[in-house]
Amino acid sequence: MKRVVLKLSGEALWSENGGYDDGLIVSISGQIKKLLENGMQISIVIGGGNYWRGRTGLSIDRCKSDQIGMLATVMNCIYVSEIFRLHDITTAILTPFVYSNMTEVFSKDSALSYLNEGKVVFFAGGTGHPFFSTDTAIALRAAEIEADYILLAKNIDGVYDSDPAKNPDAVKFDTLKISEMVERQLAVIDMTASVLCMENSIPLRVFSLKEENSIIKAFEDGFNGTTVTVD
Numbered sequence: 001m002k003r004v005v006l007k008l009s010g011e012a013l014w015s016e017n018g019g020y021d022d023g024l025i026v027s028i029s030g031q032i033k034k035l036l037e038n039g040m041q042i043s044i045v046i047g048g049g050n051y052w053r054g055r056t057g058l059s060i061d062r063c064k065s066d067q068i069g070m071l072a073t074v075m076n077c078i079y080v081s082e083i084f085r086l087h088d089i090t091t092a093i094l095t096p097f098v099y100s101n102m103t104e105v106f107s108k109d110s111a112l113s114y115l116n117e118g119k120v121v122f123f124a125g126g127t128g129h130p131f132f133s134t135d136t137a138i139a140l141r142a143a144e145i146e147a148d149y150i151l152l153a154k155n156i157d158g159v160y161d162s163d164p165a166k167n168p169d170a171v172k173f174d175t176l177k178i179s180e181m182v183e184r185q186l187a188v189i190d191m192t193a194s195v196l197c198m199e200n201s202i203p204l205r206v207f208s209l210k211e212e213n214s215i216i217k218a219f220e221d222g223f224n225g226t227t228v229t230v231d
Contacts, residue, residue: 001219003148006150007045010051013076028209029089040219041115045073045123046134051075077124091119092110132192138150138193152204153207154208155209157225161186177229178228206225207224
């Protein structure tokens with residue numbers, strides 16, 4: 001595993017008191033820095049749920065709601081990117097649309113060039129189109145840059161056969177096929193993203209962001225989360 005796309009939840013980066021959890025983001029930057037020093041290529045997608053999450057209804061059109069969500073992901077990427085820069089990690093933020101001089105428009109060539117230079121590449125703005133989630137965006141970008149793995153850092157430590165918050169007897173999977181995940185409707189990623197991963201043979205690793213050094217551990221043999229295979 002050398003080139004990965006890491007998905008971070010916007011809500012997970014938010015502190016209980018409001019605003020960003022800077023301590024957590026600094027911890028993430030430290031892990032990323034160690035991985036870069038070991039020759040890994042890291043790109044990151046961040047959700048926008050801390051700012052905006054599917055607010056539709058009579059008062060707002062779905063397309064406009066999704067556009068607001070895309071802008072929320074850009075804000076998150078700009079903030080986290082700056083924390084990384086403060087810790088001597090060079091970054092680039094790529095979006096699927098022109099965003100003034102704050103980001104660059106995505107291209108596969110640019111993304112690969114930055115990754116080969118040792119930069120962390122943030123893929124912000126989703127796919128640039130409504131009706132597609134950040135799950136789809138991460139699967140799309142992973143396919144485009146030919147990533148070895150997608151890493152899903154969540155508030156839960158893996159994939160379970162039911163919601164462990166509701167079922168104390170829920171069982172965690174060590175490994176799971178994407179096809180089985182879809183069949184069981186486990187909702188780890190959405191259907192469109194699942195199909196993209198299957199068609200492009202991109203496995204996933206699902207783990208808790210809150211666990212100490214969890215991103216580094218996702219690269220190790222002793223990984224404690226769930227590996228989702230495409231076989």
